[in-house]
Amino acid sequence: MPSNVEIKAKVSDTTQFAEKAAQLSQSEATIIRQHDTFFNCSQGRLKLRDFMNGSGQLIFYERPDTDGPKLSRYSISPTNDPTSLRTVLSDALGVKGEVKKERRLFLIGQTRVHLDTVEGLGDYMELEVVMRPQQTVEEGQQVAEDLMVQLGVSKESLVTGAYMDLLLKGREETQG
Template sequence: MSWTNVEIKARCANIAALRKILEEYDADYKGEDHQIDTYFEVPKGRLKLREGTIENALIHYNRGNQAAPKVSSITYYKPNESAALKATLEAALGIKVVVDKKRQIFFIDTVKFHLDRVEGLGTFVEIEAIDEDGSIGQTKLQEQCHAYMNILNIKKDDLLAVSYSDMLLDLIG
């Protein structure tokens, strides 16, 4: 399965305040997921295996680094057995970095919100405006992302250009 989304990632000092705003907007709460994202060495884009209590997937994506809403091209596969897949990918490609996080997941229509506590990094919010079938379009996705940034009071200075994996790689040098 492939799709396009527009997303932001930002530092968040007060996850409880954002959760309250999402609840006021009747966001559909999917639960808290403890996710281990294992990133593999690949020549193009990023490849990660997500192992969670709610979400499990092999995800390949291409996305530029910028501290603004950014477009991602995503290919998504739901494996039946992630342990065997992980061992195979590790043997073939090597592990680049592992991200350990607790993620609260919310939806409003096709927009997904993550309130994250990332081991070693802190607390963050992500907004993903998702177009799974090409019916929404990039312009509308950008508009949705900006609208929810305003609703959640996310300031430009809080936006991050890089992924959690990049941040962890910078820490471990």
């Protein structure tokens, strides 16, 4: 199963972050709109990512809910009919929740740098260090931590869990 090391953090100045990321990647961002539907499942997370253009991906992944760099193992299956797949999975498993975001993607070395504006949450950045064969988790974590420093991401801004978790937590706090 492929894996990556991930870090997620809140971003207070998106313009400054985007400028640093563009400098490091030596390119402008690719803008991607995504509508993720998370389904109930017994282990890990299962989501359908709809790119809002008739294509999508069914993604299963497992990772610990801790702040800082963490290893994520995943498998992905492309789909050309995310709408009907969402219907089938919703009927079979039930929907845990949905995340809608606009993602600006920068590629820096082996790392996918995302600057995300998440509906209902705000602005975040996510680093995904795509692990190479025989590369250790520690090496991947070091790549992520070095990039955090270069991008000006503080340890205080790190967050745990997925956007789905943050949205569900926010909903519980407003209802509680």
